[in-house]
Amino acid sequence: MGPLRIGIVGTGAMAAALGAAWARAGHTLLVGGRSPAKAEALAARLGPGARPGTPSQALLFGDAALLAVDHGAVAGLLDDAGAASGALRGRVLIDCTNAVGPGFLLTTGEGPGAARTIAAATGARVVKAFNHSAASVWALDPPVFADGPLAVPLCGDDEAALALVRTLVRDLGCIPLDAGGLDRADQLEAMTAFLIGLWHTGQDPRPMLPPFAAVAGTDRSGLREA
Numbered sequence: 001m002g003p004l005r006i007g008i009v010g011t012g013a014m015a016a017a018l019g020a021a022w023a024r025a026g027h028t029l030l031v032g033g034r035s036p037a038k039a040e041a042l043a044a045r046l047g048p049g050a051r052p053g054t055p056s057q058a059l060l061f062g063d064a065a066l067l068a069v070d071h072g073a074v075a076g077l078l079d080d081a082g083a084a085s086g087a088l089r090g091r092v093l094i095d096c097t098n099a100v101g102p103g104f105l106l107t108t109g110e111g112p113g114a115a116r117t118i119a120a121a122t123g124a125r126v127v128k129a130f131n132h133s134a135a136s137v138w139a140l141d142p143p144v145f146a147d148g149p150l151a152v153p154l155c156g157d158d159e160a161a162l163a164l165v166r167t168l169v170r171d172l173g174c175i176p177l178d179a180g181g182l183d184r185a186d187q188l189e190a191m192t193a194f195l196i197g198l199w200h201t202g203q204d205p206r207p208m209l210p211p212f213a214a215v216a217g218t219d220r221s222g223l224r225e226a
């Protein structure tokens, strides 16, 4: 897959971290912020391959768009971009949002999670990705640790959309991990809320995961690359 054109909705920590990696990889970026000044500043930081715009322009730009804003802002931004009239139908939308509220509980409750709600509102090809780890980790160049590159779980229903996001994962120096269809994005969102709860209370969840070989009862170890 050659250079891509990616819209980035948001100008905060996630937009900056992922945008920097994708700019380094040679992709063309449109940074959409509600604050023109913040969009201009981030686009300037990302370099000549990035230009500023509005959230709607980013949602409609190029091959795919990353939603990197507060969960509560998403529905309004989709509306503004014409979701109700089908403007986002078939687009590849990458959802990294976490709808985590007080007590580290999901504000989406028992209902469909963030990614499935975005898919229902737009008819877009939504891939849940990049939500499970902190912006400070995505900002590492690359996020590779003693036992190897960070694995990035992806949930989505469309193979072409998943292939595109796998490319963006590898551009970060990470390993894509196929984690099922969009119906499993709720699990990824809940898992992340659980992890955030541990991290924010100063507890490291890493030792909670046994080596794969121990679970499988075989010699195989490590993560299977998608």
Ligand SMILES: NC(=O)c1ccc[n+]([C@@H]2O[C@H](COP(=O)([O-])OP(=O)(O)OC[C@H]3O[C@@H](n4cnc5c(N)ncnc54)[C@H](OP(=O)(O)O)[C@@H]3O)[C@@H](O)[C@H]2O)c1
Binding pocket: 010, 011, 012, 013, 014, 015, 033, 034, 035, 038, 055, 067, 068, 069, 070, 071, 072, 073, 076, 077, 096, 097, 098, 099, 130, 131, 132, 133, 134, 135, 136
């Ligand atoms: N930070 C992390 O470690 C992390 C990790 C994984 C996933 N996430 C998720 O990624 C998303 C972005 O997080 P972040 O850390 O990048 O947040 P952030 O640094 O606080 O940035 C939030 C962005 O959302 C924009 N925004 C908020 N309300 C808006 C609205 N009503 N309309 C338009 N834009 C709006 C902000 O614009 P203004 O600057 O103008 O307010 C800003 O650009 C969140 O859903 C978060 O849960 C975060």
